[in-house]
Amino acid sequence: MRILLKNGRILDPSQDLDAIGCVLMEDDQIEYVGVDQDFDDLDEIFDCTGLWITPGLVDPHVHLREPGGEHKETIVSGTQAAAAGGFTTICCMPNTNPPLDNPSLIDFIIDKASSPESGGVFVAPVGALTVGLKGEQIADLAAMKRAGIVAASDEEFPIQNAHTMRRAMEYCVQLDIPVLAHCDDADLSAGGAMNEGATSAVLGLKGIPRSAEEVMVMRNCLLSLHTGCRLHVMRISTWGGVEMVRQAKYLGAPVTCEVCPQHFVFTEEAIGEFDTNYKMLPPLRTQVDIDIIKQALQDGTIDCIASDHSPHASHEVQAPFDLAPFGQAGLESVVGVTLTYIVHAGILTPLEAIRKLSTKPAQIFRLDAGTLKPGETPVAQITIIDPDVEWTFDVNRTFTKGKNSPFHGMALKGKAVVTFSGSEIYRDQLFDSGRVKSVF
C-alpha cells in the first residue's frame, strides 16, 4: 500500500519545515517528505492543494473517564473523538474511578485503547501521583512507568501539602517523568464555581480567586527549581500564573505550560445567566488574562495547547450552577478554535500553532510523535488540516459522548479533515472526496 499526499503545505515543527511538498506513505510508515515528485506503484493519491500536512496532533490533556465514568465517555468513544479531532496521540488523565494509581489499571487502559474498536490513536496514560489521588502516599510510580505512564499527576485534586509535593517531585526526578500540576490552592478556591470577580458578585456565585491558581503555580515552580523535577503546568488561566511561569523559565526551572482554548476565547461574562456549559476549571477569567495568554503563546512561555477534554453526561450539566461539573468536551473543537482565534487572528504562524499542538507536547512527554521524519514514529502519524473550511461546531455531530461545550454553535474556520495513524483512521465529510484518486 503506497499513499501519496501531494502538493500540500507541509508543516513539520520538528524540522522547522514549512513548504509546499508531498509525503509518501509505504504501508504504515512515512517513506518520504519533501518537494513534490512522481512516485510509481501508488495505490492512492490525496491532492492536498490548499491543505496543511502536519505531524499527527498530540493532546497532552484528555479525560477518557474509563474506568468508572463510562456514562460520560469510554476509551472507545474518546479515542474516536480524538481521531476526528486530528489527534494521533493523547495523554489520558488518572482521575478515574478507581484512579489510575497502579500498573494493572495502566495495562487496562493501554489494552483497551489498542483494541480494534477504539479510534486508532495512541493513548499515553498519566499515572496518579499519590495513592487514590489523596495527596498522602506516593503511588508506585516505578511500576507504573514500566507499564507505560508518561507522567504523573493528581489532576483535579492537587497535592496541597508542600512537603508531600516536594517528595513526590523528587521521586519523579529519579524516574525521569514530568509532574503535571493543576495549580489550585484548595483553601482559596473552596466551594467556588466561577472566577471571583464582578460577574460572580452579580450572580451571587462563590468565586475562585485568581490567587488560588497563582500561589500554586509559584509554589510548584519553586519546587521544580529546587528539585529539578520537570513540571508541566496544566490549563493556565491567569495573567499572574503566566508571569510566574515566565519567571520560573527565566530562573532555569524545567517548567512547561499549557493553555486550553476556552481560556483564550471566553471571559467570565460568557456564563450569562448561569449557563453551565461555561463552567470551567480553572474558571473563565477576564480580557486581561486572554491578552496575556495570547502574548505568552507568542513568546513561548506557554508551550502547548491542550483540549482538557472533559466530557460529562447531559443530566450532570443541566443542573444548578454550583452542582454542575467543571469542563468541556474539547477534542473535536480544539483545532477549529485554535485556527480561528489564534492562527487566523495572527497570534501564531501555522508552524508555531502546529508546534504547540503536536511537536512540543510530544517533546515534553517524550512521546514518539510530533514529527514527520521517516522512522521517528512507530507508524506514520499525519493529520491533514483544511485551514480555510468554514463550519459550525455542533455537539450533536461529535463522536464524544460528552455534549457539553461552550463552543457549540460557534462558526469556525479550519478543521482537521483526515487523520492517519499507520492507516487512515478518520476522514471528515468536509474533506472533498474528489481529492483522492485511486491508482492502479
Place this chain on the structure above:
Amino acid sequence: MKNLLGIRHLEPAQIEELLWLGGDFKQRLKQGKPIDAVKKVVGMLFFEDSTRTRVSFEQAAYYLGMKSTNFSFAGSSMNKGETLKDTILTLRYERLDALVMRHRYSGSPGLAAQFFGGPVINAGDGRHEHPTQALADALTIIEKKGQLDGITVAIVGDVEHSRVARSNAWLLSKMGATIRFVGPRTLLPAHAGLLPGQLYFDLEDGIKDADVVMALRLQSERMTRGIGSSVNEYARMYGITRERLRWAAPDCILMHPGPMNRGVEVDDSAADGEQSVINAQVENGIYVRMAALHWAFLDESPKPAPKKSKKAVAK
C-alpha cells in the same frame, strides 16, 4: 405568563406595575373589597428552610383564592437522587400551574423555569436574588417616604452573601435611589464594579444622611470560618442602635429582612424604636407576593403602569 426570577432584568415599568398591584391588593384587603380569584394551583418548593417567606406566600395564595401545595425537601424524591430537572418535569405533569421556589443554589429557579412551562417565582436563590423581599421593602419605603427616586439607602452588613441586598440594590437603583453598601471588607463583595452601589467600610460614613438604613442578618457561623472577627466586634462596629441612627437623616427609617439577631446587627432600642418599619416589611410581603402571583399569569406584554402609581399605594 411570566417568570419572576430576579429584579436585575426587570424594566422600571414592570417594577412599578408590581408595586402598584401590591398597593392595590393591600387597599382592597384592608377595605374588604373583592379580589378576583386566581383559579390556579401553585407549588411551594422550599428546598431550603424558610418560615417567613413560605408563610407569606401561602397567605398571598390564600387571599388570591389559589390552591397551594407544599413540597418539603426532607420527604421528597430529591433525597432519592432525583435531579432538579426531573423533579420540575414531574411537577409540570402533575399539572401545577406555577411554582414558588426557594433554593440554596444561585440560579436554580432559572433552571426550573426552563423545564416547567409555567411561571416560576423566585423565593430566594443562594446569594443571587430574592425579588419579592425587595418588592416588599420598596412598597414599605414608598409608604414611609412617598417615593424611591432620589432617596439614599444604606445596606449594612453581609452584602457578599445576601440575596436581599442584591435584589434591593437592583430595584431601588432602577427606581432612582442611591445605594450604599456598608460593612467590613470581608463581608462586602471584593469586586463590586457591576453592582449598583458604592462601598463604605465605616458605618458613620456609610449611613450619613441616609433616608433608609437596611441592616442585614449576620450569620455568626460565617464569622467563625475565618471571614471576620468576633460577632462582638462586628456589633461594636456595625450594629445599628438608636444612637447611631442619628448619623442618618432625621426621618430615616430602619429596615431588616429578618430574622434578626438582636444585639448584633440591630439592638432593641433601634429594632423596637419609632424609626423601625420591620413589621410593615413583613406585612407588605404578603401584598407584593399576591402581586407577583397575579402578575405571573398576566400576558407577556405588560400593561403600561398606571399613572401616579405611587400615590395609589395605601397609607
